[in-house]
Amino acid sequence: MTLILDQEPSLLTFPMVLTSLGPPEPHRMAQQDTWTKKDLTGIEELSRSEIELLFRQADQFLPALAPGKGLDLMKGRTVVNLFLEPSTRTRTAFEISAKKLGAEVVSINTTASSLVKGETLRDTAENIRAMGVDAIVMRHSSAGSARYLGSVLDISVVNAGDGAHEHPTQALLDAFTLRQRFGKVEGLKVTILGDILFSRVARSNILCLSKLGAQVTLAGPATLVPAALKEAFPQVRIVHDLKEALKDCDAVMLLRIQHERQTTTHFPSLGEYTSQFGLNAERAAWLKPEAIVMHPGPINRGVEVESEVADGPRSVILEQVRNGVAVRMAVLHLCTGAISR
Numbered sequence: 001m002t003l004i005l006d007q008e009p010s011l012l013t014f015p016m017v018l019t020s021l022g023p024p025e026p027h028r029m030a031q032q033d034t035w036t037k038k039d040l041t042g043i044e045e046l047s048r049s050e051i052e053l054l055f056r057q058a059d060q061f062l063p064a065l066a067p068g069k070g071l072d073l074m075k076g077r078t079v080v081n082l083f084l085e086p087s088t089r090t091r092t093a094f095e096i097s098a099k100k101l102g103a104e105v106v107s108i109n110t111t112a113s114s115l116v117k118g119e120t121l122r123d124t125a126e127n128i129r130a131m132g133v134d135a136i137v138m139r140h141s142s143a144g145s146a147r148y149l150g151s152v153l154d155i156s157v158v159n160a161g162d163g164a165h166e167h168p169t170q171a172l173l174d175a176f177t178l179r180q181r182f183g184k185v186e187g188l189k190v191t192i193l194g195d196i197l198f199s200r201v202a203r204s205n206i207l208c209l210s211k212l213g214a215q216v217t218l219a220g221p222a223t224l225v226p227a228a229l230k231e232a233f234p235q236v237r238i239v240h241d242l243k244e245a246l247k248d249c250d251a252v253m254l255l256r257i258q259h260e261r262q263t264t265t266h267f268p269s270l271g272e273y274t275s276q277f278g279l280n281a282e283r284a285a286w287l288k289p290e291a292i293v294m295h296p297g298p299i300n301r302g303v304e305v306e307s308e309v310a311d312g313p314r315s316v317i318l319e320q321v322r323n324g325v326a327v328r329m330a331v332l333h334l335c336t337g338a339i340s341r
Contacts, residue, residue, distance in 0.1 A: 031052065031053070031056075032052070032053045034053075035053060035335075035338055037050070037334075037338055038336075039150035039157045039158065039159075039335060040169070040331050040335055041146040042165070042166040042207075043168045043171050043172070043204045043208045044207055046168075046208075046211070048211045048212060051172065051208065051211060051212065052212075054327070054334065055175075055179060057330035057333065057334060058323070058330040061330060061333075062326050064100050064329070065100070069100075070099070070100050070102065071101055073102060074098065074336065075103070076102075077103045077135070078106065078132065078133045078134055079104070079106075079133070079134065079136075079332065080105075080108060080133050080137070081137045081160075082108050082136050082137065082138045082139075083107065083108070083137075084138070084139060084140045085140065085141055085161065089297050089298070089324070090169070093321070093325050093328055094137045094160065094328055095107060096325055097329040097332055100325065101329055101332060103332070121140070121145060121149070122149070126153070129153055129155055133155065134155055134156065134336050135156035135158065136158070137158045137160050138157065138162075140162050141163050142162060142163050143162050143165035144165065145162045145163075146159035146160075154339070156336045158332065163200065164199070164200050165200055165203065166200050166204045167204050169327060169328055169331060170205075171201065171205045171208040172208060172331070173324040173328075174205055174208070175214075176323050176327050177294070177316055177319055177320050177323050178209075178214075181251075181292060181319075182250065185213060185214050186212060188214045189217065189249045189250050189251075190214050190216055190249060190250065190252075191218075191245045191246060191251070191253065192205060192206070192216065192219070192252075192253045192255065193220055193279070193304075194224070194256065195220065195224045196220060196224055197223075199255050201255060202218070206218075206236060210233075210235050215237070216236045217236065217249065218239070219238075219239045219241075219242065219245035219246075220240070221273065221277065224257075242286075243283075246284075246291075247287075249288070249291060250291055251294055252294065253296075254279060254294065254295045254299075255295075256299070256304055257273065257300070257304070270303050273303065274304075277304070278302075278303060278305065279293070279306065279309050280306040280308070281306065281308050281309060284309050284312070284314065287314070292314050292315070293310070293312070293316070294315075294317065295315075299317070
C-alpha cells in the first residue's frame, strides 16, 4: 500500500509538563520542560531540546523497571499495539512500558486485523479510535504510514517502524544508552556497521545522533553503504574498510542484513559478508579500550557478530533492551499527556 501524505500531522499544543518521580537533576543550560506533540512518528520532526526532554523523563522512569514496580500515570487509559509486521522486542517493550505506567494494553497482529479482509488502514484505525482508546502504537510496511494516521486521528500515534523509513524509539533508546554510558552524546564518534541502505534503524540513528552532536560513520560493503547516502546525509563519513571504521570510534552499532527489504542480492553470500565485515574478537581488538558494541536486535550470531563479542564485556545490547522500556514509557506518557481532554 502506498500512502500519499497531503498534510502534516496535527499537533495539539496543550503543554505536557515533565513528570518528576524525584528531585530534578541540575542543568547548566536552559532546557525545554514542556512537551507539545501528541505523536511520535519520526526523529526528523524532533528538536534536540525535545529529545533531551524525553531523556530526562526516561531517567525518572528507570526505578520503575525493577520487578514488582510500576506507576499509575496512565491508569484508566488504553494503548493498542497495531503490529502489521513481525516483532518481538519492540512489541513486548511497548506492552511492558504501557503496563508499567498503569495503562491497559491490547495487541493486534496482521492475522487478527481486518486489513486482511480488505479494510483500509484508516478505517481500521478509526474503528479502534471509536472504541475509546488513547494511543495506537503501529508497525507497518509502508513508509509514512504512522505520520498519515497521526494526521487523521485525534489520539496519539507512535511509530514502531514504518517500512525502511524510520524507527524512532530504537534510535532514542540507542542514544539514551550512549548518554548513560559516556555521560553525553555530543562529540562521540559512532560507527554504524552493516546494512545501512535498507535500515530504518540506521536512518533514525543518523538523524538522532547528528541532532545530539555525535560524529557518525557509516561502514559496510559499497552495495549496502553507497556513496549516494552522502547526498542524503552530508554530515556522515562513509568508510568501506572495517579497520578504519573501528579504530577511533567510541561505539560501533551493528545492523543485521535486511533480507526482507532487499529485492536483489547485494553481496555474494552471508559467508562473504561475514568474512569482510563480521565483528569477531580479533577485529573487536581494533576498537579503543573503552569502546562499546551495540545492536538493535535481532542478532544474527555468526554473521554480523560472533557470540564472544555479543556476550562480551564491551556489549551493551541488554542495556539497550532495558533502556528501551524507560524510553518508551517516556514517549507514551508525554504524547498521551499532550492531548487536552
